[in-house]
Amino acid sequence: xxxxxxxxxxxxxxxxxxxxxxxxxxxxxxxxxxxxxxxxxxxxxxxxxxxxxxxxxxxxxxxxxxxxxxxxxxxxxxxxxxxxxxxxxxxxxxxxxxxxxxxxxxxxxxxxxxxxxxxxxxxxxxxxxxxxxxxxxxxxxxxxxxxxxxxxxxxxxxxxxxxxxxxxxxxxxxxxxxxxxxxxxxxxxxxxxxxxxxxxxxxxxxxxxxxxxxxxxxxxxxxxxx
Amino acid sequence: xxxxxxxxxxxxxxxxxxxxxxxxxxxxxxxxxxxxxxxxxxxxxxxxxxxxxxxxxxxxxxxxxxxxxxxxxxxxxxxxxxxxxxxxxxxxxxxxxxxxxxxxxxxxxxxxxxxxxxxxxxxxxxxxxxxxxxxxxxxxxxxxxxxxxxxxxxxxxxxxxxxxxxxxxxxxxxxxxxxxxxxxxxxxxxxxxxxxxxxxxxxxxxxxxxxxxxxxxxxxxxxxxxxxxxxxxxxxxxxxxxxxxxxx
Numbered sequence: 001x002x003x004x005x006x007x008x009x010x011x012x013x014x015x016x017x018x019x020x021x022x023x024x025x026x027x028x029x030x031x032x033x034x035x036x037x038x039x040x041x042x043x044x045x046x047x048x049x050x051x052x053x054x055x056x057x058x059x060x061x062x063x064x065x066x067x068x069x070x071x072x073x074x075x076x077x078x079x080x081x082x083x084x085x086x087x088x089x090x091x092x093x094x095x096x097x098x099x100x101x102x103x104x105x106x107x108x109x110x111x112x113x114x115x116x117x118x119x120x121x122x123x124x125x126x127x128x129x130x131x132x133x134x135x136x137x138x139x140x141x142x143x144x145x146x147x148x149x150x151x152x153x154x155x156x157x158x159x160x161x162x163x164x165x166x167x168x169x170x171x172x173x174x175x176x177x178x179x180x181x182x183x184x185x186x187x188x189x190x191x192x193x194x195x196x197x198x199x200x201x202x203x204x205x206x207x208x209x210x211x212x213x214x215x216x217x218x219x220x221x222x223x224x225x226x
Numbered sequence: 227x228x229x230x231x232x233x234x235x236x237x238x239x240x241x242x243x244x245x246x247x248x249x250x251x252x253x254x255x256x257x258x259x260x261x262x263x264x265x266x267x268x269x270x271x272x273x274x275x276x277x278x279x280x281x282x283x284x285x286x287x288x289x290x291x292x293x294x295x296x297x298x299x300x301x302x303x304x305x306x307x308x309x310x311x312x313x314x315x316x317x318x319x320x321x322x323x324x325x326x327x328x329x330x331x332x333x334x335x336x337x338x339x340x341x342x343x344x345x346x347x348x349x350x351x352x353x354x355x356x357x358x359x360x361x362x363x364x365x366x367x368x369x370x371x372x373x374x375x376x377x378x379x380x381x382x383x384x385x386x387x388x389x390x391x392x393x394x395x396x397x398x399x400x401x402x403x404x405x406x407x408x409x410x411x412x413x414x415x416x417x418x419x420x421x422x423x424x425x426x427x428x429x430x431x432x433x434x435x436x437x438x439x440x441x442x443x444x445x446x447x448x449x450x451x452x453x454x455x456x457x458x459x460x461x462x463x464x465x466x467x468x469x470x471x472x473x474x
Contacts, residue, residue, distance in 0.1 A: 142420070142421050142467075143421075146419075146421075180269065182418045182419075183261075183262075183265045183361055183362075183365075183417060183418045184265070184358050184359075184362045184418070184426075185268070185269055185272060185358040185361075186358075188419055188422060216465065217422050217463070217465040217466070217467060218463035218464075218465050220422055220463075221459050222458075222459060
């Protein structure tokens with residue numbers, strides 16, 4: 001009975017959280033759309049403040065919190081990469097099936113590490129630089145819900161890492177679920193994340209956003225995990 | 227004593243009549259639901275080696291959808307042409323169009339070719355190669371059927387299509403493409419992502435093909451090169467912003 005009540009409590013809480021995320025995302029989209037159309041400067045100020053407030057909620061920015069994701073994620077990503085190296089070279093295996101499985105596992109581990117590092121760098125940059133969120137809302141408002149989903153997925157993984165730092169299966173499966181949850185099984189990353197995953201240096205987010213040649217929507221790439 | 231009997235009799239008549247009415251007018255196939263179900267099953271199956279039963283299940287689901295589309299179009303042949311009688315696609319007719327409009331012309335021509343060629347054998351071959359690859363293709367075919375059967379009165383004035391016996395002639399002019407196809411694409415294809423749609427790999431290949439290449443050869447070559455479960459970035463993208471803003 002206790003177990004049942006406990007599971008019901010968890011389910012209702014999760015639903016409440018999902019509903020909250022969905023309603024905030026809807027409110028953000030509506031506010032951003034109204035801001036885009038509004039001409040009156042006073043009304044624009046109010047709408048911009050609302051849009052920023054919703055964006056901060058969506059991106060998981062909590063006022064007064066001193067949070068840094070990269071130190072938590074980095075050792076785990078190193079573990080993922082070392083596990084990928086341990087698998088060995090698929091080219092040295094004669095059995096095609098085994099070689100393909102090895103290749104798939106290596107891609108999964110490396111792509112997970114790359115995605116987590118990119119996400120953590122972005123979240124840390126958002127915490128460290130208060131101006132960054134305004135630039136994102138100003139330059140790529142339509143990307144905020146996508147970035148929010150990416151960051152939320154990373155936060156789920158962070159929760160798993162803190163509980164079981166050496167268990168790589170659950171976090172990788174969680175990322176795989178995120179990557180394949182789209183209708184055709186391929187997740188398109190946001191422009192910012194595409195850019196960050198392709199870039200070697202993680203300290204150039206702001207410059208990239210402000211540059212006039214910032215990638216257009218069609219340059220978004222897939223999270224290549226299967 | 228008579229009142230309950232009469233009530234029972236009247237309700238029985240109503241019940242039989244409503245049953246007959248429902249049987250006479252069967253509801254149209256819910257495309258969204260079928261695609262969703264297909265996608266869910268395909269995702270599950272793509273995680274493992276595809277069995278004979280899996281293949282049959284997916285082929286049946288896809289065939290149901292294709293038959294539903296054909297039933298909706300209700301014609302033996304779909305011809306596409308311009309108002310002067312010349313056949314579609316002819317890029318000289320779209321010289322003044324923007325890049326997005328030109329892309330839509332190639333896209334419509336590609337799905338038209340898929341629609342003409344598609345058979346149970348081809349469906350089976352695609353599913354065998356990659357079950358998930360069919361999901362975007364099915365959605366594109368639904369979009370095509372909606373375009374072909376669109377009522378111009380719902381989208382504005384002007385001639386759009388003509389029915390001659392069991393043949394539909396669609397006038398795929400610039401006007402029809404931007405008035406009818408663009409809103410349909412925006413509404414039906416931007417489902418998983420409100421900003422960007424990437425065409426299926428088969429449609430992409432047909433869009434990139436030369437005019438001299440036969441569509442079936444292009445599809446066969448694509449299938450040969452297709453790898454199961456590959457999230458490649460070679461698919462042609464359509465961005466929502468370019469559809470809203472029109473000519474760029």
